[in-house]
Amino acid sequence: MPDQIPARCVIVGCGMVAQEYMATLTAHPDLVRVTACADLDPERARVFADRHDLTPVTVEEAVEGMAGDLIVILTPPHTHLALAERAVTAGVAVYLEKPLGDDAAAGQRLLDRARAQGVAVGCAPDTVLAPPARLAAQLIEQGVLGTVTSASATLVGPGPESWHPTPQTLYAEGVGPLRDMGPYYLSMLVHLLGPVSTVHGSAQHHRTPRHTLGGESFPAQSPTHVNSLLSFASGASATLTVGWDGSVSATPHLEIRGTDATLALPDPNFHHGTLRLRHSWREPWKELHPPAADPPPGRGIGVLATTRRLTTPHPPWESAELALHVLHLIEAIEHAATREPCPVPAHTR
Structure with missing residues (x-):
């Protein structure tokens, strides 16, 4: 040291x-x-x-x-x-x-x-350290949302072959959207809502073979679309959808819902973005801009x-413990996709 x-x-x-x-x-x-x-x-x-x-x-x-x-x-x-x-x-x-x-x-x-x-x-x-995540955590801690009851996390798109020079590695066995992109969404959910206790899951192969930007075809060896239902120790629940078989989605990347308000977060793959808060269907969404950082994160x-x-x-071990819990979650989702719901080892915060 x-x-x-x-x-x-x-x-x-x-x-x-x-x-x-x-x-x-x-x-x-x-x-x-x-x-x-x-x-x-x-x-x-x-x-x-x-x-x-x-x-x-x-x-x-x-x-x-x-x-x-x-x-x-x-x-x-x-x-x-x-x-x-x-x-x-x-x-x-x-x-x-x-x-x-x-x-x-x-x-x-x-x-x-x-x-x-x-x-x-x-x-x-490390997007959980970025200004959007800090602001979201502050709002939840202050009780602005009331009691958090549910959440959703969604990534749907055409897949990394639309931009990645060697997308084959991301479709290899043991990778796919759950292991490549899932950590961003699962980390943010656990960071904001606490540890997950049990999961249900489903996984599918849709479009295969895939094609590189140069037109080369290759197989998708991992599931290309995964859905999961997460039950948190706090009593809240969340749905997770990650897939590379769609074209586009209007669903917010992350939405946290409470008894008093709903909070929509920007893409957790990035360190910036605007949050949106809404208290009821009678009121419009209110944009919330996290404080700017210099240099930008x-x-x-x-x-x-x-x-x-x-x-x-x-x-401290916060990020490593969080990453380990997320890895347990990924394994549990993969297990639950073909078997009974799988319990997840406890996560200490």
């Missing part, structure tokens, strides 16, 4: 999202200094290093703490937990892009080891939050 900040940070995984992280992290030189990068493809790491004036290192050097105080893991999800465990074992703080991993039991072992060794672990999505603000905790004797 460093004695002071800015901490030295190493990017591990130099794909598309790494560019967004760099934009955020370089805007906060007082907290973090990105000094090196690594990738499972060394040539990709070299190109990224040249672009951002970093030192290219091997993945082994990064996870063993030879290049920095904190590693940011942006590699494919199935590699997250193995890399993070190696780093934690070496005493290196870790921040992971969502999801935490592909196995909740392994995720629990990682967090247990991190606690035992006093190593900080953080995990995306973006992907990577969770890294900054983790960096601030590096010098504390007992780092």
